[in-house]
Amino acid sequence: MFGQAAIQVAKLHGARVFATAGSSRKLDLARQLGAHEVINHHEQDFADEIRRLTNRRGVDVVIEHVGEATWSASMRCWRPVAGW
Numbered sequence: 001m002f003g004q005a006a007i008q009v010a011k012l013h014g015a016r017v018f019a020t021a022g023s024s025r026k027l028d029l030a031r032q033l034g035a036h037e038v039i040n041h042h043e044q045d046f047a048d049e050i051r052r053l054t055n056r057r058g059v060d061v062v063i064e065h066v067g068e069a070t071w072s073a074s075m076r077c078w079r080p081v082a083g084w
Helices: 002-012 024-033 046-053 071-075
Strands: 018-021 037-040
Touching (some): 018 046, 037 046, 046 071
Parallel strands (some): 018 037
């Protein structure tokens, strides 16, 4: 439920939304809720895919609620910030 709400709130605020899940059913739901891109984290390295989709820029915000299974890849999605 948290991921579903996060997609809707981000979409409401005009964000380009990337979502990851481990099943086709969850990916379909994410797309129905407004995700622009959906990535199966069992089939692809979603951090690499997000880097590709953003021309290596990364994303400004990561909402990670799964935990250990996706944490390190989620952290690799962030856009580098000068001075950090």
